[in-house]
Amino acid sequence: MEKKSLSERDICTKFITPALEKAGWNKLTQFLEEVSFTDGKIYVRGKMTARGERKRADYILYYKPNIPIAIIEAKDNKHSVRAGMQQALNYARILDIPCVFSSNGDGFLFHDRTATDAQIEEELGLHNFPTPQQLWEKYKKYKGITTPDAEKIAAQPYYADGSGRNPRYYQQIAVNRTVEAIANGQNRILLVMATGTGKTYTAFQIIHRLWKSGAKKRILFLADRNALIDQTRRGDFKHFRDKMTVVKHRQIDKSYEIYLALYQGLSGSDDAANVYKQFSPDFFDLIVIDECHRGSANEDSAWREILSYFKNATHVGLTATPKETEETSNSEYFGEPVYTYTLKQGIDDGFLAPYQVVRVALNVDAEGWRPEQGKTDKAGNLVEDRVYNRSDYDRKLAIDERTDTVAQKVTEFLKGYDRFAKTIIFCVDIDHAERMRSAMARHNADLVAENYKYVMQITGDNDEGKRELDNFIAPEERYPVVATTSELMTTGVDAQTCKVIVLDANINSMTKFKQIIGRGTRINEEYGKRYFTILDFRNATDLFADTAFDGDPIRIKPVSEEEDLSGIVEEDANNTEPIIDEVSGEEIDLTPQAPVIRYPTLPSSGDTLQEPRQKVYVNGVDVSVLVSRELYFDNQGKPITTSLKDHTKGIIQGKFASLDDFLNRWNSTERKDAIVAELLEQGVMVEALYEAVDKEVDLFDLICHVAYDQPPLSRKERANNVKKRNYFTKYGPQSRKVLEALLDKYADEGITNIESMDVLKVKPLTDFGSPVEIIKGFGTKSDYLKAIKELEQELYKLA
Known part of the structure; x- marks a missing residue:
């Protein structure tokens, strides 16, 4: 058969695959064909969603199952041998692969990403493809692997449980780069991966490979919330079985190899409570710190003492939101990230859910509110005369009608969307979350009457609500549907089916904003979760336009401690991220404080000691929605500022x-x-x-x-114009009726439906016979398709 008449797939089967096998590549274990490595971006159209195309490599070659070392882009023989190179190079950059090939079946063009001279590209004959060992040497050079010990660690396979689950491409890169960095002697490593991209699974594979290879024998996984430890133990880490323990008691069994622990469980205010000191400083070889942007990020925090105590171990930090402020720097401690996978990348690849934003402006937010003369609060006290604005509401001043209007608007949205869509309402504080629960219950009295757990307050101080957290997270559990919260659900909540996030809190911290948005980014196809909606009452989504939202973190902490500190700007009080004690619901102070002695100030004659002003509660205020509009985002995830x-x-x-x-x-x-x-x-x-x-x-x-x-022109106008032109006279009576029915179908549903052969299987087309009988009326299938093409040309004739 003439080579140029062969399809791309035929070229692969007849020429490229045999060339690989001749060079010593095992088809069963060392190369995969037509490898889709993304899921295809999800596009939201109203309430409908559609998947974009997956990125697909024609061949990926592996030295070991976890080490992709080469990629081949194939073209048919009508193209040159070079035609696929640019696409292959793009995929190689994404997949972190050093050896890149293009082929049309005549030979190969080889691009060597490890080369820096004229040998960066060369043509190879069809029977001169490199062997696995030759490309492995290139890979080792690319990764800086220079010793037999480092090679042994880098080549250690992933854990496979027989389920067929393999790391996604970005997880594979994160694991490989971390393991290779450790094999090359690096002891402080930072991984930045967006919420919902599987940081715990990635951590498990890193630990498993290092543990199995013997590079690390005793490992500590550190987190700052019970929920994170429990999810980890019951989830991916369960494969460690009897080699793993959770540190819960003051007396520690040192016979285990994998330890999971809370910071709070290891440290305390005195030496007796500092359980970590029961271990020798060199007990652990590896410490993995989950959510490392939190407590341990501050160098003067009590929790940093734990890391300092085990300073000889390798420390791997995991976070979706690295912290870079004047006072705190993840990069200072861990170094620059070995790999970053952002929310935007996750959405573009189709692994994370895209979002819609509905901005709601209330009159008292946009215009401010000034109490009329003599206005008293609910306790009968005069309200201070000044203009109150969005930053005051629910922190200093609580307006009943504002809370009620927000609840009413959220309820309206759910009634038009899905009243059982899992929804998180983020409030200013616990008091606000409590009042919002009541307001939501009033506006959803019918469903609350069926089950009072329809709306629940889930905050640190509310035991009943905290007990329902697992049910809110579980996809199969219907209740609770709506959760009102302040801080407790910002992190560590794997809410796969959360479809609505309501922002009614002032969010000035980019870290906190990213964590909150991360509650909605998981996809669960089984339960119909492909995207989520953000209802924003506080303009918090302005942060999407901030370059820091999806860019690399820029270190802003001064390098030298001797630098002049007068220029340091103190962070806004709202720009902190409190750690909430899961029992008391109160904020944990992580910074050791010197004792502060306060001397009482005696009042002068006639003065009284002033108590700190409490939150003011008012009602009888006119609150209304000024405007509610959907915010659109461009292909780069940035808000569209033009029309x-x-x-x-x-x-x-x-x-x-x-x-x-x-x-x-x-x-x-x-x-x-x-x-x-x-x-x-x-x-x-x-x-x-x-x-x-x-x-x-x-x-x-x-x-x-x-x-x-x-x-x-409307579709109906176009269809009628065709009918007026007596275009159908050249067809027989039956075929004319079919074409007229297709025109009506077009007028109702659009062009893409009549292009599909499936249209012949639905009413009214089925009235004219089976698809085969209808096509026979035109002659052959080719004649039918020609008639459809001519019909389209008639439809789109321009005046």
């Missing part, structure tokens, strides 16, 4: 320079849904535009109108 129409116009004109360019592409494309998919990939929000145009037009008219200012 949606202008933003879309720019994207479409960037792809099709003129109306003629678009018409040529539209008429030459076999299936119009391919153009829809392309525009989605570019970030065009088709459904939102349909709502903006407010007319039953199809995509063709939508694009022509938005991008090229053409007056739009």
Whole structure:
């Protein structure tokens, strides 16, 4: 058979695969074909979702199952041997692979990412593909692996439980880079991975490989919340079985190899409570610190003492939100991250759920509120005369009607969406969460009457609520549906089915904002969770526009302690992230404090000692919603600041320079849904535009109108224009009826439905016979498809 007539897959089967096998690559264990390494970005269209295309490599070659060392991009023989190189290089960069090949079946173009000279690219004959050992040597050079001991550690396989679960590509990179860094002698390592991307599973694979290889014999996993320890022990770490223990008692059994512990369980205010000192300083070889941006990030914190005590161990920090402030620096302690996988990358790859944002502006927030003369609070005291604003509400001043309006708006949204969508309402403090629970219960009295757990306050001080936390998290549990909280649910809550996040708290900390958004980013297809909605009452989502939201953390702590401290700006009081004691619900102070002696100030004659002003509670205030609008985001995840129409116009004109360019592409494309998919990939929000145009037009008219200012025709108008032209006279009676039915179908549902053969299996087309009988009326299948193509051309004839 002529080589140029073969498909790309045939080229792989007949030429590339045999060349690999001849070079010594085992097809069963050392290379995979057509490897999809992303899930495909999820696009939200109103309440509907669609998956974009997965990224797929034609071949990935492995030295060991956990070590990808080469990638091959194949093309058919109509292309040159070089044609696939740019795509292969892009995939190699994403996958952290050093050896890159392109082939069309005649030979290979080899790009060596370890080379720095003219040998960076060379052509190889079809029968001169490198052996596994040759490419392994390239990989070792790429990773700086220079000793037999380092090679043994780096080559240690992953844990496999027989379920077929393998690390995703970014988890594989995170594990490999960490293990390789440790094999090369690095002792402080930072991994930054967005919430919902499997940090605990990644930690398990790191620990397992180092433990199995003998590089690390005794390991401590540190966290600061019971929920994190419990999830870890019952989840991925369960495979350690009897080699693992949770440190719970003051007397420690030192016969185990894997220890899970809370900071609070190891340390205390005196030596008797400092349980960690029962271990010798060199007891642990490896310490993995979960959520390392929290307590241990501060060098003067009590918890940092634990890390300092075990300073000879290798320390691996895990976080979604590395902390870089004037006082605290993760990078100062751990160094720069060996790998970063961001929320944006996770959404683009389809591993994390995208979000919609609805911004709600209340009159008292936008305009402020000033009490009228003589206004008293609910206790009968005069309210201080000044203008109160968003930063005051629920922290200094609580307005009953404001709380009620927020609850009413959230309820309205759920009634139009799904009243049993798991929802977290983030409040200013515990008191606010308590009042919000009551307001939500009033507005959802019907469902609360069925089960009082429909809405629950889940805060640190509320035992009943805390007992329901696991039920809120569990996908299979219906109740609680709505959780009101302040701090307790910001981290360590694996809420896979949380579909709505309500922000009614002032959030000035980027770390806290990222953690809160992370509560919604998990996907659970089984329970219909593909995206989540953020209802923002405090303009907190302005932080999406901050370059710090999805960029690399920039160290801002002064390098030298001798530097002038006068220029340091003290953090805003709201820019802290308190650690909440799970029993008392109170904030834990992690910084050792010197005793402070306070001398009483005696009042002068006629003065009285002033008590700190308490929160003021008022009612009888007119509160209303000024505006509620959906906030749109571009393809890079940034808020769109221009109008949606202008933003879309720019994207479409960037792809099709003129109306003629678009018409040529539209008429030459076999299936119009391919153009829809392309525009989605570019970030065009088709459904939102349909709502903006407010007319039953199809995509063709939508694009022509938005991008090229053409007056739009509705689908019905286009269908009627075709009928007026007596276009059907060349067909027999039965075929004319089929085409007229397809036109009506187009008028109702759009062009992509009539392009599908499945349309012949639904009413009213089934009235004309089976699909085979309908097609036979046109002649052959090719004749039927030609008739559909001509019908489309008639539909889109421009006046």
